[in-house]
Each structure stands twice: as C-alpha cells, then as structure tokens.
Amino acid sequence: MRAVDIIQRKRDGLELAPAEIEFFIAGYTQGEIPDYQASALAMAVFFRGMTPDETLALTNAMLTSGAVLDLSDLPAPKVDKHSTGGVGDKTSMIVGPLAAVCGVVVPMISGRGLGHTGGTLDKLESIPGFHVQLSLVDFKRFLERAGLAFIGQTPQIAPADRKLYALRDVTATVESLPLITASIMSKKLAEGIDGLVLDVKAGDGAFMRRAEDAHALASAMLTIGKGLGKKVVALVTDMEQPLGRSVGNALEIAECIETLKGRGPKDLESLSVELAARMVWVAGITEKIEGARARVREALASGKGLRKLQEVIDLQGGDPRVCDDLQRLPRSRATTTITAPSDGRIVRIGCRSIGHAAMLLGAGRETVAGYVNPAVGLTLHKKVGELVIAHEPLVTVHSDDERRLSQVIELVSQSITIGQEAPPLVPLVREVLS
Amino acid sequence: MRAVDIIQRKRDGLELAPAEIEFFIAGYTQGEIPDYQASALAMAVFFRGMTPDETLALTNAMLTSGAVLDLSDLPAPKVDKHSTGGVGDKTSMIVGPLAAVCGVVVPMISGRGLGHTGGTLDKLESIPGFHVQLSLVDFKRFLERAGLAFIGQTPQIAPADRKLYALRDVTATVESLPLITASIMSKKLAEGIDGLVLDVKAGDGAFMRRAEDAHALASAMLTIGKGLGKKVVALVTDMEQPLGRSVGNALEIAECIETLKGRGPKDLESLSVELAARMVWVAGITEKIEGARARVREALASGKGLRKLQEVIDLQGGDPRVCDDLQRLPRSRATTTITAPSDGRIVRIGCRSIGHAAMLLGAGRETVAGYVNPAVGLTLHKKVGELVIAHEPLVTVHSDDERRLSQVIELVSQSITIGQEAPPLVPLVREVLS
Numbered sequence: 114m115r116a117v118d119i120i121q122r123k124r125d126g127l128e129l130a131p132a133e134i135e136f137f138i139a140g141y142t143q144g145e146i147p148d149y150q151a152s153a154l155a156m157a158v159f160f161r162g163m164t165p166d167e168t169l170a171l172t173n174a175m176l177t178s179g180a181v182l183d184l185s186d187l188p189a190p191k192v193d194k195h196s197t198g199g200v201g202d203k204t205s206m207i208v209g210p211l212a213a214v215c216g217v218v219v220p221m222i223s224g225r226g227l228g229h230t231g232g233t234l235d236k237l238e239s240i241p242g243f244h245v246q247l248s249l250v251d252f253k254r255f256l257e258r259a260g261l262a263f264i265g266q267t268p269q270i271a272p273a274d275r276k277l278y279a280l281r282d283v284t285a286t287v288e289s290l291p292l293i294t295a296s297i298m299s300k301k302l303a304e305g306i307d308g309l310v311l312d313v314k315a316g317d318g319a320f321m322r323r324a325e326d327a328h329a330l331a332s333a334m335l336t337i338g339k340g341l342g343k344k345v346v347a348l349v350t351d352m353e354q355p356l357g358r359s360v361g362n363a364l365e366i367a368e369c370i371e372t373l374k375g376r377g378p379k380d381l382e383s384l385s386v387e388l389a390a391r392m393v394w395v396a397g398i399t400e401k402i403e404g405a406r407a408r409v410r411e412a413l414a415s416g417k418g419l420r421k422l423q424e425v426i427d428l429q430g431g432d433p434r435v436c437d438d439l440q441r442l443p444r445s446r447a448t449t450t451i452t453a454p455s456d457g458r459i460v461r462i463g464c465r466s467i468g469h470a471a472m473l474l475g476a477g478r479e480t481v482a483g484y485v486n487p488a489v490g491l492t493l494h495k496k497v498g499e500l501v502i503a504h505e506p507l508v509t510v511h512s513d514d515e516r517r518l519s520q521v522i523e524l525v526s527q528s529i530t531i532g533q534e535a536p537p538l539v540p541l542v543r544e545v546l547s
Numbered sequence: 548m549r550a551v552d553i554i555q556r557k558r559d560g561l562e563l564a565p566a567e568i569e570f571f572i573a574g575y576t577q578g579e580i581p582d583y584q585a586s587a588l589a590m591a592v593f594f595r596g597m598t599p600d601e602t603l604a605l606t607n608a609m610l611t612s613g614a615v616l617d618l619s620d621l622p623a624p625k626v627d628k629h630s631t632g633g634v635g636d637k638t639s640m641i642v643g644p645l646a647a648v649c650g651v652v653v654p655m656i657s658g659r660g661l662g663h664t665g666g667t668l669d670k671l672e673s674i675p676g677f678h679v680q681l682s683l684v685d686f687k688r689f690l691e692r693a694g695l696a697f698i699g700q701t702p703q704i705a706p707a708d709r710k711l712y713a714l715r716d717v718t719a720t721v722e723s724l725p726l727i728t729a730s731i732m733s734k735k736l737a738e739g740i741d742g743l744v745l746d747v748k749a750g751d752g753a754f755m756r757r758a759e760d761a762h763a764l765a766s767a768m769l770t771i772g773k774g775l776g777k778k779v780v781a782l783v784t785d786m787e788q789p790l791g792r793s794v795g796n797a798l799e800i801a802e803c804i805e806t807l808k809g810r811g812p813k814d815l816e817s818l819s820v821e822l823a824a825r826m827v828w829v830a831g832i833t834e835k836i837e838g839a840r841a842r843v844r845e846a847l848a849s850g851k852g853l854r855k856l857q858e859v860i861d862l863q864g865g866d867p868r869v870c871d872d873l874q875r876l877p878r879s880r881a882t883t884t885i886t887a888p889s890d891g892r893i894v895r896i897g898c899r900s901i902g903h904a905a906m907l908l909g910a911g912r913e914t915v916a917g918y919v920n921p922a923v924g925l926t927l928h929k930k931v932g933e934l935v936i937a938h939e940p941l942v943t944v945h946s947d948d949e950r951r952l953s954q955v956i957e958l959v960s961q962s963i964t965i966g967q968e969a970p971p972l973v974p975l976v977r978e979v980l981s
Contacts, residue, residue, distance in 0.1 A: 121719035153718035156590035285555035
C-alpha cells in the first residue's frame with residue numbers, strides 16, 4: 114500500500130477501503146507519511162467528500178490513534194455534550210452540573226476559543242485558581258467523586274486529529290464535512306462515553322452559517338456516533354444572535370452562576386435545560402424526555418446545580434466562593450456604555466461581529482498562540498425583538514486597553530440594527546435529530 | 548499575502564493574480580512556503596484548473612525561479628524541439644543534427660526515462676564515453692562550435708519546477724494540464740531559445756492517451772510559448788505503436804545512425820524530417836515549410852546530418868567511431884526471437900506494454916533512482932499493418948539477465964495482435980497547431 118495511490122484513488126472519486134484509511138492515518142500519526150501527502154489527501158477529500166463508511170473508518174482511525182479513556186469501572190452512564198461553538202455559547206458550565214446532579218457522569222474534554230468564538234477552557238480559567246490541565250488519573254478521580262470534570266485535550270487523546278487539524282488550518286482544508294465530523298467525533302468518542310448530545314449551531318455567529326449545512330453536519334455526526342455504537346442525539350440550534358447577554362470569559366462565568374441561581378437570561382436557561390435533559394434521556398435515566406426535563410428543572414430550582422458547579426470548581430483548584438460572590442471574578446478596568454440612537458425594536462444583532470469585537474477586546478484569540486484576557490467582553494442589554502428607547506443602554510463594553518476601543522464601539526454599533534417591526538421569531542432549537 | 552489564503556482562493560474557484568502566483572512560487576522555491584502548502588495548492592489546481600493567464604504567470608514564475616541561458620551572442624536563431632515522450636521516441640538524435648546542418652542552433656536540455664518511456668539522456672549515454680553533465684560554459688561553447696549540444700537539466704534551471712515536480716510525483720498531482728504545461732514550458736524557455744517545436748504524443752504509449760487530451764496540452768503550451776514571446780509550433784503525433792523498430796538505449800542510437808544514413812524505418816525518418824523542417828521554419832531560415840523540408844532532406848541525403856551527430860558525439864566525449872561501426876555500441880549477452888503464431892496482419896502492438904517490457908529488461912527505470920542497462924531492449928520486425936507468416940520473427944529480445952525473460956516474452960507476445968484485416972491507417976502527424 115502506498116500513500117500516493119490512496120491520494121490518487123480519492124482524487125479520482127473512488128471510495129477508500131477502511132484498511133487504506135487506517136494505513137494512511139496510522140502512517141501520518143507516526144510520521145511515516147509526511148504532511149505534504151496528508152494535505153494533498155485533505156484537499157482531495159474537500160473536493161470529493163467521503164461516504165458514511167469512509168467517514169466512519171476515518172473517525173475510527175483517528176480515535177484509535179491514541180488512548181481511549183476507560184471509564185468502565187464507573188457504574189453510572191457516561192454522557193457528554195458537544196457544541197460546534199458560537200458567541201456567548203456557555204452552556205457547558207450549566208449543562209454539566211445539571212446533568213451530573215441527575216446522575217449522569219459527564220467527562221467534558223473541551224477546547225479553547227479561536228477567532229470570533231469562545232472556548233470552555235478559557236471561560237473556566239477566568240475563575241481564580243481553576244486549572245484544566247489535569248492528569249487522566251485526576252480527571253477520572255474527580256469524575257468518580259463529583260460526576261463531572263473539565264479537561265483540555267491531552268496529547269494522548271486522538272493525536273492524529275491534533276496533527277491533522279493543525280495542518281488543515283494552514284492548507285485551506287478546514288471546511289470539509291467529513292473531516293469536521295471525524296475530527297469532532299474521534300475526540301469525543303475517545304472520552305469513553307456511552308452517549309453524546311450534539312449542539313450544532315447554525316447562523317451568523319456559527320461555524321455553519323446556513324441551517325442546511327448545520328443539518329448535514331449534525332446528521333453526519335449522528336451516523337458516525339451510532340456507527341461506533343453510541344447513543345447520540347443532535348440538536349441544531351440558533352446562533353443568529355449571541356446566546357444569553359454576556360460575551361467574554363469571566364462575564365460568561367458570572368452569567369452561568371446567575372442562571373444556575375434561576376436568574377439567567379431565558380434563552381440560555383431554556384437551551385441549557387433542554388441539552389441537560391437530552392443528556393439525562395440519552396443516559397437512560399428516564400424513559401421519556403419529559404421526565405428528563407422535570408428532573409433537570411428540579412436540579413436547577415433546588416440550587417443543586419449551582420452547588421455541583423461549586424464542588425467542581427473546588428476540586429479543580431478554583432475559588433469556590435465565586436458562586437456566592439461574583440466580585441471575586443476578574444473585572445475590567447473600564448466600562449463604556451453604547452446607547453440606542455433611536456426608539457424601536459432590535460431587528461438584528463450581528464453575531465459574528467459581536468464575537469469579533471470581543472476578540473478585539475482581548476476576550477478571544479486571533480491566532481492559536483494568542484493570549485486571552487479573562488476580564489474583558491460585552492454585555493448585551495437588549496436582544497433581538499426587544500423594545501428599545503433612544504439613549505437607553507444597548508451594550509456595555511468591558512475593556513482593559515483603550516487602543517482598540519473606538520474600533521470595538523464602531524463594530525458593535527454597526528452590528529445592531531433597530532427597526533420598527535419585530536423580526537419573525539426563530540426557535541432556539543431548530544431541529545432535533547436522533 | 549498569506550499562502551493559505553492563496554490556496555483557499557484557488558480551492559474556491561477564483562482566479563489567482565500574477566502577484567499571488569509569483570509570491571507562492573518564489574516562497575516555495577526559497578523554502579519559506581512548505582511542501583504541505585504547495586501540495587494542497589497543486590491538488591486544488593488539479594480540481595479547479597487554471598486560466599491561460601494563471602498558467603502564464605505560473606510558467607513565468609517557475610522560469611524566473613532560476614537562471615535563464617543567455618545565448619544572445621550566438622547570431623543564429625535558437626530553436627529546440629520537445630517531445631512529451633513515448634516508446635522508441637528517438638527523434639532528438641536525428642532532428643537535432645539535421646536542424647543544426649540547416650543553420651539552426653539547437654540547445655537541447657533533455658530528460659531521463661521513467662516507467663515505460665525512454666529518455667534522450669539515457670540513450671546518448673549508451674554511446675561509450677558520451678557525457679551529458681556539461682557545465683553551462685561548455686554547453687554554450689559546443690553550441691557555438693557545432694550548433695547542437697545535449698545536456699541534462701541543471702540545478703540552476705527552473706529550480707521551482709524541480710522541487711514542485713518531485714512533490715507532485717508523490718501527491719497524485721501530476722495529471723494536471725496547467726501544471727504539466729508550466730513544468731515543460733518553464734524548462735524549455737529557460738534555454739534562451741527564440742522558438743520551439745513541440746511534439747505532443749497521443750496514444751497507448753504516450754502520457755496523453757487520448758488525442759483530445761494531447762490536443763489540449765499542445766494548445767495550452769502553444770498559448771504559453773506565444774504569451775512569452777516565442778515562435779512555437781505544436782504537432783500532435785501518433786504513439787499507438789512504438790516509433791521505429793527499436794526500443795532500448797543503444798539499439799535506438801544504432802537506429803538513429805541508420806536513419807541518418809537513409810536506411811532507417813520510414814515512420815521514424817518521416818517524423819524526424821517533419822520535426823526538423825518545422826524547426827528550420829520556426830527559425831525563419833526558410834519562408835515556407837516546403838522549403839524547410841527540402842533543406843532537411845538534403846541534409847539527410849548528403850550525409851551531413853550523420854557527420855553533425857558524429858561531431859557532437861566527439862565534442863561531448865563519446866566515441867565518434869560508433870557512427871561508422873555500430874558494433875562499438877554496447878550489446879546484450881543474449882537475444883531471443885519471438886515468432887508469429889499464425890499468418891495474418893499485425894493489427895495492434897500494445898505500445899505501453901512494449902515500453903514496460905523494455906523497462907523490465909533493464910532499458911528503463913521503475914523509480915527515479917533506478918539504473919539503466921544501455922545494451923538491452925527490443926527489436927520489432929513487424930509493425931502495424933504489415934503482413935506476417937507463421938513462424939516468422941516478430942520481435943527480438945535483447946537481454947542480459949534471464950530472471951525476467953519469461954515475463955518479458957509473455958508480455959511482448961500478448962501485446963501483439965495478429966488478425967486478418969489491416970486496421971485503418973492512423974496518420975503519424977495527427978494535427979499541427981501554430
């Protein structure tokens with residue numbers, strides 16, 4: 114078997130055999146197949162796509178390129194949630210505790226923010242002392258104790274994906290459905306989980322802007338997860354405007370805590386309850402989704418969800434007092450309020466622009482190596498459909514550095530459209546696939 | 548400008564600007580743009596193609612990546628011939644001397660054989676003592692003296708092409724019309740020529756099997772040559788059966804000498820005269836092609852072509868006595884004759900199989916690093932359309948190593964079809980583009 118023949122077969126539109134994909138990925142991971150052959154194959158896949166069988170083989174090859182967590186000695190069902198990322202998308206810190214309270218073991222391997230989207234790890238690290246670089250031994254120990262732990266991707270997990278993703282990023286081969294599918298699923302399935310709830314974002318602030326692309330990705334991931342013997346549910350959810358009212362690491366943690374106290378924004382609470390309920394249901398804890406929703410609402414209303422988050426913060430070295438005193442979270446030096454230029458209704462909030470503005474403030478990274486400022490970000494006082502009166506606050510900008518402030522203010526102002534009629538209501542959950 | 552953006556633009560079907568192509572090729576040649584980005588771009592070009600303007604910019608960028616020969620102090624017109632390669636394709640050693648006799652300066656930069664096709668350099672090196680690794684100073688000195696010299700590609704000429712071709716070979720990106728065009732034309736135009744005659748082979752033994760693909764390549768090369776200010780003629784010629792009757796290095800040199808003595812196979816003589824005449828015409832030595840043909844036929848009939856070849860052999864260190872005594876060429880240890888199984892007419896000679904058989908004997912290379920045996924090869928006693936009687940010799944196999952002999956005999960036997968009716972005559976020159 115030769116790498117060049119495999120590239121040529123894919124180039125010519127033929128279906129690769131599982132053994133060919135396995136050979137290529139194993140060789141690439143071990144450094145026997147060079148980057149230049151992997152990038153040529155990735156570009157050929159970009160143009161030719163992959164069949165479900167090929168995508169399954171690719172996912173499996175990447176999954177088995179490294180360690181697969183063995184959580185089989187934890188008796189409870191293990192279920193994770195994965196979101197494809199967006200702006201203000203902070204459900205992990207709400208959903209994880211709520212599902213854990215309901216008896217699910219939630220091994221969350223999360224990522225960092227890049228570009229206009231934030232990352233769970235960056236958000237958690239805004240809690241003083243919180244650390245996400247756990248050993249796999251500690252990760253498992255915390256899971257056993259609290260039913261929930263957060264960790265970053267480790268070199269042991271799916272090394273083929275780490276290597277291939279870095280290569281795709283610099284060779285214009287990121288936007289390929291089978292490659293995205295295999296990348297996400299290989300990492301998730303290495304967590305040793307029984308089931309998975311996928312939150313595929315669609316809209317201006319999402320990786321997939323069009324609902325049909327999000328549907329296709331959700332469907333592909335569902336097929337792969339089932340093909341590898343997992344119970345999977347995928348939701349396509351709206352990312353036309355930021356989720357909740359805060360964008361920025363510590364600001365989002367504060368909003369999660371408020372939500373777990375029952376005082377969060379409605380959209381964030383509602384999506385979090387739905388995702389957590391799907392996890393409970395996938396875990397087989399309740400037979401029907403309605404029962405799962407009732408359990409999750411109880412976990413929220415009782416304050417047990419908040420106490421679970423506090424427990425996990427404590428276990429992972431963070432200051433648990435943040436849950437009772439938000440002032441302990443980092444705060445920016447300056448705040449600037451952008452007000453409404455006129456009366457009306459919010460017709461649109463340019464989601465990608467809001468994410469980009471937060472990145473410019475320092476809340477996100479322009480490049481993988483960039484530094485993230487935990488304190489800065491944006492608070493949205495109005496969301497789409499809401500009434501606004503001239504000079505009323507629209508957005509508060511939390512900044513530490515004035516150099517880009519005028520640029521941010523302009524970007525945010527331009528991203529918000531005020532009109533006379535409320536736009537048609539978009540449901541937060543556009544579709545459920547299972 | 549970033550390499551990844553250039554790859555993405557090509558991937559998405561946009562036309563690259565000359566400055567983008569120049570940036571990419573210069574960066575790649577200097578090692579600033581890595582192989583993995585170049586292979587991704589090559590694969591994107593494979594799928595998206597290139598406009599004539601893009602191909603021109605690519606050719607120019609590769610051409611100017613290295614030295615361009617300055618032959619401006621030689622007063623005579625400089626014209627080269629390039630063939631896309633085939634089986635028994637040995638016209639360079641006939642065409643070069645004939646054109647030089649007619650007053651053309653012919654700076655021939657040639658290649659080596661690979662796979663089922665032979666290479667001019669390997670053939671010339673079968674002449675005892677002949678060497679092709681000339682310095683550019685010697686190359687120019689010999690051109691000045693004899694009007695003809697043969698040399699291999701040097702590291703100074705089109706280094707971008709050397710690097711990119713090696714990469715394409717292992718990333719399944721060879722078969723791209725604009726990349727092939729730019730590769731050939733950048734090397735040829737670095738020779739400091741005024742004009743070029745292209746012999747694009749079409750048929751079973753050619754790189755382009757289908758006549759329409761050969762036409763497309765001929766047309767693309769013509770456009771580029773003209774775009775860079777050269778006078779160019781392109782011929783699409785038949786490669787459904789080997790050219791002439793011999794395949795193998797020393798055997799082909801012997802056939803060239805015989806042809807220059809007026810005793811060569813008709814197809815070889817006729818194509819050689821036509822190509823040389825086109826060179827004379829492109830050089831502007833005669834106004835009409837008929838006049839050029841008459842000049843070339845005179846150079847052949849007078850024996851001046853043979854004396855020119857002899858002069859060049861002498862200058863380049865070879866034994867000039869081979870022209871008068873073919874026994875001085877290397878000869879194989881054994882010969883085996885394959886005879887006709889029945890009466891009839893030769894309907895087909897599988898050209899690629901014959902080339903492959905010669906390679907198996909050692910006349911060609913399986914890999915770039917392979918060794919070539921000058922003595923071995925095949926002599927075809929019958930060509931397509933000729934009558935044959937049972938037990939008459941069809942092919943003589945010249946071998947030095949018996950291990951693969953039975954495989955070769957089987958391959959050759961299977962490649963020749965004897966039938967009752969002569970197949971329709973295919974013209975040797977299918978098309979002339981100018």
